Amino acid sequence: MITSSEFDDLGRNLPAGARHYRAFVGPSTTYDVVGALQFSLLIALGLREHHTLLDIGCGSLRGGKLFIPYLLPGHYYGIEPERWLVKEGISRELGQDLVRLKRPEFSHDSSFTLSTFGRQFDFILAQSIFSHTSKAQIHRCLEEADKVMSPSSLFIANYAIGEQDYEGDDWVYPGGVTFTPTSMSRFGAEHGLTMMPIYWPHPHGLSWFVFVRPGNESAADALAQQPVQLQQALAMCQKRLAEIEGHPYVKLGMWIRQTLRRRLTRSDGVVPPPSNVG
Numbered sequence: 274m275i276t277s278s279e280f281d282d283l284g285r286n287l288p289a290g291a292r293h294y295r296a297f298v299g300p301s302t303t304y305d306v307v308g309a310l311q312f313s314l315l316i317a318l319g320l321r322e323h324h325t326l327l328d329i330g331c332g333s334l335r336g337g338k339l340f341i342p343y344l345l346p347g348h349y350y351g352i353e354p355e356r357w358l359v360k361e362g363i364s365r366e367l368g369q370d371l372v373r374l375k376r377p378e379f380s381h382d383s384s385f386t387l388s389t390f391g392r393q394f395d396f397i398l399a400q401s402i403f404s405h406t407s408k409a410q411i412h413r414c415l416e417e418a419d420k421v422m423s424p425s426s427l428f429i430a431n432y433a434i435g436e437q438d439y440e441g442d443d444w445v446y447p448g449g450v451t452f453t454p455t456s457m458s459r460f461g462a463e464h465g466l467t468m469m470p471i472y473w474p475h476p477h478g479l480s481w482f483v484f485v486r487p488g489n490e491s492a493a494d495a496l497a498q499q500p501v502q503l504q505q506a507l508a509m510c511q512k513r514l515a516e517i518e519g520h521p522y523v524k525l526g527m528w529i530r531q532t533l534r535r536r537l538t539r540s541d542g543v544v545p546p547p548s549n550v551g
């Protein structure tokens with residue numbers, strides 16, 4: 274049970290995007306589970322302690338507070354333009370002792386310079402990044418990914434699937450952007466990467482995928498199966514249906530239909546068929 278002072282301290286009363294180390298990176302009520310889902314996904318995809326991980330937009334170490342203790346010293350790298358988030362993540366979630374022991378490295382670059390550490394990575398993570406980026410930022414990120422991925426590296430990311438691509442030039446936050454699966458796959462292909470949709474939960478409906486170099490598709494096989502595409506298509510249809518059902522005209526129509534059905538229902542509970550049915 275969370276006490277009311279803990280509730281305030283954890284930013285639970287603040288909207289996503291507010292200047293609190295938890296709320297800034299998303300709804301603070303799901304801070305714990307979004308961190309755990311990143312960690313468990315990478316473990317399921319084969320992350321082991323000797324691997325190196327680059328966490329793009331690592332924020333306040335929502336995932337980092339689990340990855341850093343798990344990985345061997347010097348194996349976690351984070352990029353985060355907002356210095357204060359990393360500072361708060363260390364002081365309020367990770368602790369200086371673990372920083373001394375595990376020696377994570379951070380960059381505060383804001384141009385997706387993944388090559389800033391001058392090395393390659395076994396795993397790259399972009400959690401809730403492509404749900405805020407412009408196309409140009411995605412291209413810049415993938416151009417840089419090409420420099421830091423070995424033939425066996427996995428680049429794990431998520432995004433909000435939509436029927437339209439975001440066409441703006443700016444990072445959007447709070448709020449988010451959408452891309453179609455076809456576009457996201459094409460962005461990868463333009464940088465020599467194959468996109469493999471994978472099934473993994475996300476409390477805010479983001480869809481996960483892995484970019485791999487051609488020939489390394491089997492690395493994501495365990496989670497990348499055909500039904501994933503169907504599930505993602507279904508999620509998109511459900512979202513669209515909810516939007517349609519929320520439209521005032523549709524709501525009015527549904528209300529009229531229900532009212533008519535109630536009035537037409539006979540006392541024995543049977544709804545008579547429409548008169549044009551032969």
Ligand SMILES: C[S@@+](CC[C@H](N)C(=O)[O-])C[C@H]1O[C@@H](n2cnc3c(N)ncnc32)[C@H](O)[C@@H]1O
Pocket residue numbers: 297298299307329330331332333334335336352353354355358382383384385399400401402444
């Ligand atoms: C929605 S938050 C997700 C943070 C983190 N991945 C997590 O799961 O907690 C997006 C993060 O991306 C960071 N960001 C914004 N522009 C960026 C850029 N150009 N490069 C890397 N990170 C960026 C933001 O400061 C923020 O911390």
